[in-house]
Amino acid sequence: MPAVDRTLLRDDVYRRLRDAIVDCTFAPGEQLKDMELAEWLGVSRTPVREALLRLAGSGLVVAQPGRSTTVSAIDEKALRDARDVVAAMHHLAVFQTAGTLDEAQLDRMREANRRFADAVEAGDVAAALEADERLHSVPVAALGNRAVDTVLDQFGPVVRRAERLRFGHDGRASIELHDRLIALCAAGDKDGAAAVAFDTWHSLPVGHPGA
Structure with a gap:
């Protein structure tokens, strides 16, 4: 570098x-x-x-x-704790912003998922992580909650390090979850969108011994 x-x-x-x-x-x-x-x-x-x-x-x-x-090594308990907190923060951000995101914001999420899908297909883990970050940052930025930003800044990287392992094997399931998230946000379904956001982050496996 x-x-x-x-x-x-x-x-x-x-x-x-x-x-x-x-x-x-x-x-x-x-x-x-x-x-x-x-x-x-x-x-x-x-x-x-x-x-x-x-x-x-x-x-x-x-x-x-x-x-x-x-x-540090990727500790299972530390990862589980960080994952649960990060999932809760994204649940909050999506619940508060679903139905309020304008078309430009939704288009940024759609474009990010297209890039994510291309990166997963190409096996480009770094590009997949970047696109995933762009997609999920839209509702977080729209919320504008500094406390949420601070928590994600602290614990998001712990989760991201483990996500490299998931995207390195198969990130295709996340493509469909992203599509559902965007559709529910566009429809203003706060409960549905927030549930998908939570599940997207909470589905990260934590059992990576020795990683």
Whole structure:
């Protein structure tokens, strides 16, 4: 990955490190050294240390003060807890916005699902994850609830890392779920749309020992 501008904000450092863990650039068990990460990103060590603390709060890294920081394994209980919370947040966002999304917002969801389907067919896991994120971000953005945004920012990456395993094997079932979600949102069926949103996230398997 290319070096980034030295004026990079700490949130950008956090996102770069978070994404590198989610896409397995940094593998579970790998040690993360703040000096090396700072050189890699072209920033000082301070924003890197702050980012590692945030990542520890999400459970993506395990920090041992004065010793080392390593990328965490995908722990079954931690994943289940994060999945349940993320599913609840998307349930809330969809319930509150179904029937209020305009045609442009619905079209963005449809286009994202088309890209998702193409990526799944091509076996492009990174593109599938990106398209999936775009689709589900529409009702979340429309809701505009900062508390929901904060929770998803913290625990969403934990779920996304495990989703790479699902999309790497077969993400076709999610295509149909997305279509149903969009149709129910367009019809203003709050209960139905919210239930599909919850099931989409809650269907993520958590039994990936050794992953």
